[in-house]
Amino acid sequence: MAKTLSHPSFLASALLAWYPRHHRDLPWRHTRDPYAIWLSEVILQQTRVAQGLPYYETFLAAYPTVQDLAAAPEAEVLRYWQGLGYYSRARNMHRTAQQVVAEYGGKFPDSYAELLKLRGIGPYTAAAIASFAFDEAVAVLDGNVYRVLARIFGLHSDIAAPSSRKEFQAVADQHIPATAPADFNQAIMEFGAIQCTPAKPDCLFCPLQSTCWAFQHGQVSLLPVKSKAKAARTRYFHYFVLRHGEQTYLRERREKDIWQGLYDFALAETTEPELPAAELSRHLDALGAALDTSQAAEPTAAYRHVLSHQKLEVRFHPMALAEALPEATVRDLGLRAYSVTEIEALPKPQLIANYVEQNIRTTR
Numbered sequence: 001m002a003k004t005l006s007h008p009s010f011l012a013s014a015l016l017a018w019y020p021r022h023h024r025d026l027p028w029r030h031t032r033d034p035y036a037i038w039l040s041e042v043i044l045q046q047t048r049v050a051q052g053l054p055y056y057e058t059f060l061a062a063y064p065t066v067q068d069l070a071a072a073p074e075a076e077v078l079r080y081w082q083g084l085g086y087y088s089r090a091r092n093m094h095r096t097a098q099q100v101v102a103e104y105g106g107k108f109p110d111s112y113a114e115l116l117k118l119r120g121i122g123p124y125t126a127a128a129i130a131s132f133a134f135d136e137a138v139a140v141l142d143g144n145v146y147r148v149l150a151r152i153f154g155l156h157s158d159i160a161a162p163s164s165r166k167e168f169q170a171v172a173d174q175h176i177p178a179t180a181p182a183d184f185n186q187a188i189m190e191f192g193a194i195q196c197t198p199a200k201p202d203c204l205f206c207p208l209q210s211t212c213w214a215f216q217h218g219q220v221s222l223l224p225v226k227s228k229a230k231a232a233r234t235r236y237f238h239y240f241v242l243r244h245g246e247q248t249y250l251r252e253r254r255e256k257d258i259w260q261g262l263y264d265f266a267l268a269e270t271t272e273p274e275l276p277a278a279e280l281s282r283h284l285d286a287l288g289a290a291l292d293t294s295q296a297a298e299p300t301a302a303y304r305h306v307l308s309h310q311k312l313e314v315r316f317h318p319m320a321l322a323e324a325l326p327e328a329t330v331r332d333l334g335l336r337a338y339s340v341t342e343i344e345a346l347p348k349p350q351l352i353a354n355y356v357e358q359n360i361r362t363t364r
């Protein structure tokens with residue numbers, strides 16, 4: 001970590017003056033509890049504040065301490081997380097809580113270096129906890145901070161390249177004041193979120209305009225430099241929504257793939273959008289499904305669902321069964337029949353939750 005300046009730099013002075021007048025009042029800014037701060041940081045990664053806020057409140061109410069979270073069943077944690085996406089974050093969060101309890105007696109370590117030793121806590125989260133909870137002068141680097149630093153200092157390194165982190169971290173650590181590290185970190189992130197925004201930053205009323213390299217050189221729209229991510233691949237999912245009376249068959253996704261630990265229906269994946277009739281029959285034979293043809297229904301149109309590195313095209317094939325699935329199928333494929341109330345309590349991808357809400361009800 002670079003040494004901090006004894007006098008606040010021009011950047012720290014400007015941001016610390018700007019912050020009290022402009023920042024949003026958010027609940028995690030009123031706590032020094034490392035557990036609550038960590039929770040907010042995990043929830044807010046890749047999530048907008050407005051979307052994350054109710055989840056933060058729900059989690060804190062359900063699990064007021066790290067011990068409560070550690071002791072909860074994983075399926076319950078995933079159910080509370082439902083709708084936030086990136087479910088591996090929830091599973092890692094749960095494991096980290098268990099590690100804090102098992103190895104640290106339920107107390108978060110109080111330094112950046114020690115926090116980094118926790119599973120699932122990277123440099124950003126460690127810096128946030130160390131500065132917000134323990135006043136350690138270590139700068140946070142998130143997308144907002146990268147943008148602000150790139151523009152103000154004219155840094156042209158590709159922010160998508162891991163090798164750029166060192167350069168940006170050194171610049172930020174040079175400017176974080178030892179007297180107010182938490183405020184500086186909050187301020188620079190907030191400044192990026194509401195003043196120095198990706199598109200249309202408010203340069204006209206910016207307190208850093210005269211010292212901002214990008215503004216002075218007419219390069220605001222060119223910075224930061226960020227190479228394009230690889231194009232997302234498309235996957236085609238065909239869900240068989242098998243229902244027998246009031247019961248619907250679902251299974252837990254155990255494989256190392258998207259949505260691990262969540263529940264969905266029997267699935268056939270294809271490389272093309274359509275599921276050919278011969279392949280559909282083959283899948284139904286493998287399931288041993290005896291269909292009630294008097295209740296035949298058409299598959300839905302394709303739902304498009306975008307994840308971080310994948311695009312999904314999903315069709316649901318509602319199928320009424322004349323009799324329950326054979327026991328061997330249930331055992332081999334991990335399927336189980338659930339009532340509507342039981343399905344409601346299962347953690348599910350949002351796409352499945354939406355389908356269930358709109359299409360699967362008790363008929364009585």
Ligand code: SF4
Binds near residue numbers: 151197220
């Ligand atoms: S002048 Fe514009 S680009 Fe520069 S820091 Fe201010 S808002 Fe950002």
